[in-house]
Amino acid sequence: MKYDEDVRARSYKFRDEYVAATPAWYRGEMHLGFTLLFTGGVIAYCLMQLHAPTLAEWLAVIPLFLFGNWAEWAAHRYVLHRPTKYFTMIYKRHCAVHHRFFTHVTLEYKGQRHWRALLFPPFAPVAFVLAAVPFALVIGYVFSRNAGYIALFTMAAYFLMYEGLHTLSHFTDSPFLDRVPFVNTVRRLHAAHHDPELMATQNFNLTFPICDTLFGTRSDAPRTAREPLGRR
Secondary structure, three states, rough: OOHHHHHHHHHHHHEEEEEEHHOOOOOHHHHHEEEEEEEEHHHHHHHHOOOOOOOOHHHHHHHHHHHHHHHHHHHHHOOOOOOOOOOOOHHHHHHHHHHHHHHHHHHHHOOOHHHHHHHOHHHHHHHHHHHHHHHHHHHHOOOHHHHHHHHHHHHHHHHHHHHHHHHOOOOOOOOOHHHHHHHHHHHHHHHOOOOOOOOOOOOOOOOOOOHHHOOOOOOOOOOOOOOOOOOO
């Protein structure tokens, strides 16, 4: 369709310009490695601080996970896709870079230099964990030390899950991933989200589409016909 052809042409033109402007020192492997090491280190540290946690303390993961799902949905909808006074840089980075680099017909990435447009910037996991620390401290003070560490563990793990599922959503032409339960749903919904005409209104949950379902922002297909990922 002409719509897809126009979107594809604009996206590939932007890709060429963005990659050409990428600093020579940038290495996607180091970018990814820092994200994995930092979040993985926080998770490991929190687990090592636990002392005989009870079932009740572990059950705190459930409300924290649900809060994380809402925060993911709300931040994606109201910050990443709407210009605001205090988060203009984040909005521009998401809409003017990520969504121009990757569309529903150009979801694929090729080589480590494309990871600069795919992954959150390296400061993002640090900022996310630092923002979670006050909440974890309050939970630790009100309930127990274990509960505080479990809270921080859950939030760091949620960020890592988000990045992992997001990366899998940009693997194209993968019959295996297309058949994996849940992952194939995430991939399909994310492809629809990258349709330029839907990105500001549909599929803001990249992990579990709980809030998208609750708030009526879930769409199972882009504007064009349903087709396997990467075969448009």
